[in-house]
Amino acid sequence: MTSLANLHTDLTKNQSLVLSALSNANGPLSAYTILDELRVEGFRAPLQVYRALDKLVEFGLVHRLESLNAFVACQHPGCEGHESSAFMICDTCGHVEEFSDNALTKRLSKLATDVEFNLQKTTVELRGSCGGCKTA
Amino acid sequence: MTSLANLHTDLTKNQSLVLSALSNANGPLSAYTILDELRVEGFRAPLQVYRALDKLVEFGLVHRLESLNAFVACQHPGCEGHESSAFMICDTCGHVEEFSDNALTKRLSKLATDVEFNLQKTTVELRGSCGGCKTA
DNA sequence: CACAATTGCGTAATGCTATAACGTGTGCAA
DNA sequence: TTGCACACGTTATAGCATTACGCAATTGTG
Numbered sequence A, B: 001m002t003s004l005a006n007l008h009t010d011l012t013k014n015q016s017l018v019l020s021a022l023s024n025a026n027g028p029l030s031a032y033t034i035l036d037e038l039r040v041e042g043f044r045a046p047l048q049v050y051r052a053l054d055k056l057v058e059f060g061l062v063h064r065l066e067s068l069n070a071f072v073a074c075q076h077p078g079c080e081g082h083e084s085s086a087f088m089i090c091d092t093c094g095h096v097e098e099f100s101d102n103a104l105t106k107r108l109s110k111l112a113t114d115v116e117f118n119l120q121k122t123t124v125e126l127r128g129s130c131g132g133c134k135t136a
Numbered sequence C: 001c002a003c004a005a006t007t008g009c010g011t012a013a014t015g016c017t018a019t020a021a022c023g024t025g026t027g028c029a030a
Numbered sequence D: 001t002t003g004c005a006c007a008c009g010t011t012a013t014a015g016c017a018t019t020a021c022g023c024a025a026t027t028g029t030g
Helices: A013-024 A031-041 A046-059 A102-114 B013-024 B031-037 B046-059 B102-114
Strands: A062-065 A070-073 A086-090 A096-099 A118-129 B062-065 B070-073 B086-090 B096-099 B118-129
Touching: A013 A031, A013 A046, A013 A062, A013 A070, A031 A046, A046 A062, A062 A086, A102 A118, A102 B102, A102 B118, A118 B102, B013 B031, B013 B046, B013 B062, B013 B070, B031 B046, B046 B062, B062 B086, B102 B118
Parallel strands: A086 A118, B086 B118
Antiparallel strands: A062 A070, A086 A096, A118 B118, B062 B070, B086 B096
């Protein structure tokens, strides 16, 4: 039985490469952007990226941003609660800030159980502009 | 100046057709599914659907489900708070339930303002299985 | 050891989702 | 009547994701 959090260990080569690409990026990357960056490493097809991403998401090391069709490295790897992470996405500078809020998680959980909804995964993505980007 | 809620009035023909397709459906539809359904009405290209969808979303009559790349008719048209709607999506039966919760909206708003994030739009999508679908 | 089962990988092809770019027609207001 | 805004139609293209096939390495088991 493997532990919940497979840390940096026991990643395959492709998985490590994809995770590195995401970790080194300032913001979210699309699968095809990752592919282009890893062509120098020998990547040739989208599936090489998608397969690695699937695993990394499963391990909780990477999150998918649904509203962007893109991926980010988890900003607090090794922590719990990957099912409850949420994101603020700045539409001006592209910065993505991952956050986790207990009250929010609890509220969503209660809303679900109140209607007997068996909650598996939550997607919370806030779009707007961040403090550094004063939109006129 | 047009009112916030353009009800069923003053929709163009294409917009009406797309809205009807969504309203008659039991669940969310992809843009291409809508296109196929409306070929009989003379639709020929994706852009006809996407342009109508853009407007309908702008009017608050239709919502986009980011985690599904699909669209649903608003389940309480004419109401306020289209910026704060949220969804429970049953992965078993495909049913989508739209809901709105004041505490949730307030919490998200507070989380944003606390970090000087200028919130424009929120995406909240809960995935799981609904009461009617007892997953083993 | 031999075997089956699992897992990751590589490649090619395909399918689904969304937009760019161009031009037309209509209604309205300066 | 001129200019503008807007909806529309069409073609082409861009961007995102999966299906299908086969091979190689690993592991657990009888």
